[in-house]
Amino acid sequence: MRVYVFAALAAFIFSLIYFQSSIDLGRLSHDISYDDIVYVNSGADRISILRENGPIQFLWNFIENPPHSPITILMSILSIILFGLNDYGFYILNFSILILLSIFLVKILNKESKAIIIWSVFLFLLSPMAYSAIENFKPDLSLGLLISAMVYFSAKGATERSNNDYIVSGICLGFALLLKPTFFPHTLAISITSGIICIFIEFLLHKKEPSAIRSNMITWSIAALIATPYYLIAGKSIFIYFWQNTQGAHSKIWSFPENYSTLMVLNHFLFNGYQRDGGYSIVLSGAVASSAIIFLIVKRDWKYFLQVAVLLTCAVASFIILVVGRHMNHHFFATFHALLLLSGTVGAAGIARNTNAWKYKVVISALFISLVVCSLFNHKFSLTESSRENLKINSENTKIAKAIANRLSESSVKGTNINNPAPVFVTVAGPVNSETVKWEARKRGVYISAIDQSRTSEISLILDTVSKSDFVIVPISSAAEYFQRFPNSSVQWQVNKFLAEDKLFERVRYDEKEHYALFARSSNRQEKVISVQGDAIVQGFDSEIGPFPEWGLPRVQWMTAPKATICYLTGGKKELDLTARSPSTQEIIISAAGKRQTHTLSEQFSSAEFTVDVPDDIPCINIESDITNIQEGGYLLFSRLSARNIH
Numbered sequence: 001m002r003v004y005v006f007a008a009l010a011a012f013i014f015s016l017i018y019f020q021s022s023i024d025l026g027r028l029s030h031d032i033s034y035d036d037i038v039y040v041n042s043g044a045d046r047i048s049i050l051r052e053n054g055p056i057q058f059l060w061n062f063i064e065n066p067p068h069s070p071i072t073i074l075m076s077i078l079s080i081i082l083f084g085l086n087d088y089g090f091y092i093l094n095f096s097i098l099i100l101l102s103i104f105l106v107k108i109l110n111k112e113s114k115a116i117i118i119w120s121v122f123l124f125l126l127s128p129m130a131y132s133a134i135e136n137f138k139p140d141l142s143l144g145l146l147i148s149a150m151v152y153f154s155a156k157g158a159t160e161r162s163n164n165d166y167i168v169s170g171i172c173l174g175f176a177l178l179l180k181p182t183f184f185p186h187t188l189a190i191s192i193t194s195g196i197i198c199i200f201i202e203f204l205l206h207k208k209e210p211s212a213i214r215s216n217m218i219t220w221s222i223a224a225l226i227a228t229p230y231y232l233i234a235g236k237s238i239f240i241y242f243w244q245n246t247q248g249a250h251s252k253i254w255s256f257p258e259n260y261s262t263l264m265v266l267n268h269f270l271f272n273g274y275q276r277d278g279g280y281s282i283v284l285s286g287a288v289a290s291s292a293i294i295f296l297i298v299k300r301d302w303k304y305f306l307q308v309a310v311l312l313t314c315a316v317a318s319f320i321i322l323v324v325g326r327h328m329n330h331h332f333f334a335t336f337h338a339l340l341l342l343s344g345t346v347g348a349a350g351i352a353r354n355t356n357a358w359k360y361k362v363v364i365s366a367l368f369i370s371l372v373v374c375s376l377f378n379h380k381f382s383l384t385e386s387s388r389e390n391l392k393i394n395s396e397n398t399k400i401a402k403a404i405a406n407r408l409s410e411s412s413v414k415g416t417n418i419n420n421p422a423p424v425f426v427t428v429a430g431p432v433n434s435e436t437v438k439w440e441a442r443k444r445g446v447y448i449s450a451i452d453q454s455r456t457s458e459i460s461l462i463l464d465t466v467s468k469s470d471f472v473i474v475p476i477s478s479a480a481e482y483f484q485r486f487p488n489s490s491v492q493w494q495v496n497k498f499l500a501e502d503k504l505f506e507r508v509r510y511d512e513k514e515h516y517a518l519f520a521r522s523s524n525r526q527e528k529v530i531s532v533q534g535d536a537i538v539q540g541f542d543s544e545i546g547p548f549p550e551w552g553l554p555r556v557q558w559m560t561a562p563k564a565t566i567c568y569l570t571g572g573k574k575e576l577d578l579t580a581r582s583p584s585t586q587e588i589i590i591s592a593a594g595k596r597q598t599h600t601l602s603e604q605f606s607s608a609e610f611t612v613d614v615p616d617d618i619p620c621i622n623i624e625s626d627i628t629n630i631q632e633g634g635y636l637l638f639s640r641l642s643a644r645n646i647h
Contacts (some may be wrong), residue, residue, distance in 0.1 A: 002085065003114060006104035007121050013132055015095040018188065020093070022135035030431070031397045032087055036137040037435040040090060042067055043076025044442055066234035067141045071179045076137075084320035085443045090137040097133045097142055098125065104149065105345065108156075113351045115364045120345040123371060127281035129337050136331070139180040141277070144270075144334030147187060147318075148311070151194045153341040154219060155310035158198035159303045163218060169525045170219040171472040174226025181230065181238045182245075183332075186321055190335065193317045195219065197310050205302070209246045250455050253486060256326045265326050269319075274330040278337035279381040280374040282388060285344025287369070292347030295354070304350030308343050308476040315339035315640040319398040356588040357582055389481050389515060390431035396511070400518055401440030403510035404471055406642065407520055408446050421447040425469040427462065427495050428483035429454035432473065432516055459494050472499060472519045509607040512587055529557040532566055534642045540564025540623070542634060557641075558634030564623040566643055571616040579607040582627055588636065589624040601625075605639055611646065 005362070022028040025355045032040055052059035067073035075093055083089025104120050110119045124130060133141045150172035157165030176187050196215045202215065256265050268274065275282065289308050296305035317337040324346045348367055355363050408415035408422055415422040424441075426434040434450035441448050453465050466472050474496050475482050482489065496517065499505050505519040529544050540561035559580075568574075576590060582601040588608075590597045593615045599608035612621055621643065625635050 003110075004103060004106050007106045007117075008099050010121060011098040011102040011125060012095060014130060015098050018134040019088075019091060019095075021131070023088075026131075027135045028088065028091060029392060031392060031395050031436050032090075032137075032433060033390060033433065033436055034429075036090070037135060037433075037439055039069065039072045039076050041435055041439055041442075042073050043080055044085065044439070045418060046073070047077055047080050048447070052418055056193070063233055066230065066237065068182070069178075069180055070230060071142075071175065072137070072139045073323075079529065084285060091134060094134045094137065097145070098130055101145060108152065109345070109349055111362075113352060115368075116349050116352050119348060119364070119367050123281060123285065123345060124341055126371065126375040126378065127276045127337075127341060128279040128378055129334070129341070132277045132331075136365045138331065140183075140331035140334045143176055143180045143183060143187070144336075144338035146172050146179060147190055148338040150176060150191065150219075151311055151314045151339065152342055152346070154194045154198045154216070154308070155201075155307045157215060157219075158201040158310075159205065159306050161202070161215075163215060166215050166218040167222060169220025172222035173219060177227035178230055181234065182242050183453065184238070185242070186318065186325075186332075186335070189321055190314050190318055191220070191223070194310055194314050197313060198519065201306050201310075246327065253455060254327055254329065256328060260324065260326070268325055269323060269333075274333055275337075276330060276381040277334065278340065279378040281378060282340045284370055284374045285347075287344075288351075288370075289340070289343035289347040292350050296350050299354045301350060301354055304346065304353070306417050308347045308350060311339050311343035311346060315343060349434045371500060387431040387481050390436065393439075396515060397436045397440050399510045400432070400473055400516065401437050401444060401446075402442055403508050403518055404448065404520075405438070405444040405446040407471075407508065409642075413448045415441075415448060418447050421449040422470045423451055423468060424448040424471045424473070425451040425453070425465055426473040427453070427466075427492060428475055428480075428482035428488060429486050430480075432480075432482065434473075437473070452535060454483070454486045454488050458492055459491045462495060463498060464492060466499065467507060470521045472505065473500060473516050474519070475515060476517045477515040506605060507607075529555055529638055530641045533645050535569050536643070537567045538565070539567075541638075543617045555639070557638050559625070559636040559638060560622065560634040562625060562627075562635055565620050566623070567620040568614060569619065571614040571619040572613055573646040574612045574621065575644045575646050576610040576612055576621065577607070577640065577642040577644075578609075578638060579605055580612060580636050580638045581605045582625065582636055583630075584627070586625055586627045589622075589626070591622045591624070592620065593618060601636065607640070 003496070019028070027033075046058060046061060054302045054324070062070075073195050079086075079089040079093050083092065101124055105124065106117055109120055115371050128338045129141065129144075153165045153169035153172065156162065157169060173191050175295055177184055180187075199213055199216055212359060245580050256268070260268075263472065289312055293305065293312070296302075296308065310458070315336050318339060319333075322332055331546050352360060352363055358612065388394075392398075405415075424434060424437060426432065426437060426495060429452065434452050437446050438450040448471075451465060451469060455463050472495075475492055476496060499517070499519045500507075504522055506522050508520045510518055530541060531539060532538060541564055542558040542560045542561055544555050544557045546555040578588075580588065580601055581603060582588070583603065583604045585600060588601050590599075590610045592612050595613070597610050597612070599606075599610075614621060627635050
């Protein structure tokens with residue numbers, strides 16, 4: 001029992017270290033992005049459906065809109081229940097992956113020496129794969145571990161003639177098919193490969209072929225019982241998704257170009273970062289497993305030899321499948337990495353079991369020295385994210401979501417619940433994207449629907465999507481870090497030009513150094529141009545007028561005095577958000593207790609945001625202009641003036 005506690009505690013400590021390292025330097029120092037954000041938003045949407053529409057609609061939604069990964073979505077829902085709408089909760093749940101992995105290793109090695117158990121646990125925990133398992137909320141890494149467990153228990157069942165191991169293998173296969181349904185061809189291929197080998201092993205060892213086939217049928221039958229209900233509901237959509245991304249319209253986005261030979265693909269997979277989640281740990285494991293194969297043949301230990309051989313064969317099969325598939329995703333190698341690591345673990349156990357006193361000490365010493373050296377070099381694979389736009393300390397996603405939330409906070413309908421979200425279209429994919437903006441808005445209590453057209457270059461389709469959106473975000477800076485390999489990147493200038501000229505949309509400024517332009521539909525303006533939170537007296541403004549669609553104007557309100565005021569009962573920190581224009585280029589001055597802030601206005605509407613400390617003795621905000629050329633209506637024309645308390 002103490003070994004289990006030690007392994008679980010070690011896994012928890014490593015999880016904490018990796019978690020904090022990622023917050024400081026890794027993915028967790030950035031906004032949640034692909035593919036994690038898809039699972040996060042799906043979980044949040046389903047929680048909202050449960051709260052607003054009840055449990056029946058919540059359950060029906062799983063049938064009507066089957067999740068991309070049922071198990072990952074359930075983890076997402078659990079995270080929101082436990083931690084709320086918090087970025088880090090999803091990754092704290094990932095601690096369970098390393099803890100369960102460590103317990104699994106202790107369980108399968110419970111007849112081996114403590115030294116081998118400790119070495120095996122640390123082989124996994126010190127691998128880049130363990131770090132990646134913490135900072136990624138996607139199913140690939142867990143899938144690799146589940147498939148490896150499936151192969152191991154099948155091999156163990158064949159060498160020991162244990163139906164219980166075949167049952168466990170079937171459970172692992174069933175959950176693997178639910179963990180990442182879109183990866184089903186690879187999962188089934190590895191299952192069939194290990195099944196055929198295990199049938200051959202049973203026939204070779206026990207000379208009973210019918211019994212061998214029946215044993216493997218246990219695995220596949222249990223897997224079918226677990227996974228079939230989901231595939232009856234979602235099988236068609238899963239197959240269409242798989243086909244589109246591997247052979248269909250979207251395959252060119254994700255796959256190597258056709259002019260890349262198989263040798264070039266192999267070279268990329270081996271040397272261009274695709275093995276970074278394995279690092280030098282898979283080199284060490286591969287060396288141990290290969291040595292074990294030769295050593296165990298010499299020692300005639302067929303049980304361990306065959307188990308290592310099955311794991312290695314399936315690892316090679318997984319790698320070959322990915323080379324043939326030509327898909328550019330390093331996370332797909334998780335199964336290959338996990339199988340190699342597990343083959344090294346079983347190989348080390350086989351070698352140690354077949355050595356006597358002094359040789360055993362030499363083997364154990366060599367294993368631990370190799371592990372230390374390997375781990376020292378693994379640090380180079382803990383890559384940091386390179387994008388700047390989605391860094392949490394200065395996130396454009398957050399700024400855009402805040403601007404959208406401010407705009408929608410004045411509407412009594414759109415964005416207030418899951419049943420009536422505001423459609424938001426980010427015209428590109430990248431660090432700034434519709435799914436991340438959706439999540440950042442959701443954390444602010446605003447519901448939006450994320451629209452994506454990144455896989456098409458048809459300008460008519462993209463502009464049609466624009467016409468159906470309430471908000472559109474389009475790149476305007478050469479510094480924008482969007483994915484330019486996607487088809488829609490070539491038409492962004494046309495989208496930008498259309499929005500700039502379309503009177504149905506207006507530009508909303510969200511930052512001084514914007515990489516993207518945020519356009520909002522003018523018809524979605526608030527009922528009140530001036531909205532002030534709390535008890536206050538507003539002076540210096542005329543009544544609202546408009547809207548004026550023939551001029552592309554929303555409802556507006558004139559400032560009719562050279563100095564307008566918002567006076568509160570008590571002071572405090574306020575946030576002032578305005579959109580206004582002047583007859584010529586002039587300064588608007590915002591002041592309180594003598595402290596002045598300015599913003600330049602022109603004949604075009606522009607937005608500005610101010611944080612004002614209002615004193616208790618004179619709790620007023622002054623809005624002034626030095627305009628001398630007074631228009632017929634007044635000094636300044638406002639389409640928005642919002643004052644809110646900051647707590």
